[in-house]
Amino acid sequence: MADSDSRIAWHRAQLKKNREALKALEVARFRGQHDKIGDTEKAMAGLERKIAESEKCIAAHERQTRRPLGTDFGSLKNVSWGNWSAHKT
Numbered sequence: 001m002a003d004s005d006s007r008i009a010w011h012r013a014q015l016k017k018n019r020e021a022l023k024a025l026e027v028a029r030f031r032g033q034h035d036k037i038g039d040t041e042k043a044m045a046g047l048e049r050k051i052a053e054s055e056k057c058i059a060a061h062e063r064q065t066r067r068p069l070g071t072d073f074g075s076l077k078n079v080s081w082g083n084w085s086a087h088k089t
Contacts, residue, residue: 008061015054022047 025044 005061008058011054011057015051015058018047018051018054022051 022044025040025047029040029044
């Protein structure tokens with residue numbers, strides 16, 4: 001999906017990169033490959049904070065720009081179904 005807003009595109013790229021880095025840290029921590037547990041925890045907390053910030057920015061952008069879906073219950077209950085007959089005679 002291409003974004004016309006470069007700031008949102010940057011956040012999407014950072015989100016992907018930070019999620020991959022967090023996953024790599026979690027795997028390394030699970031395998032016991034890190035000597036300094038405190039440094040790993042700090043790095044993971046920093047990545048989680050960055051991920052949350054990017055998700056918040058992207059969600060705010062999508063709430064402002066996305067068109068509402070026309071298939072929600074509120075929209076469908078207002079439709080006159082008598083006009084939707086598939087077999088007109």
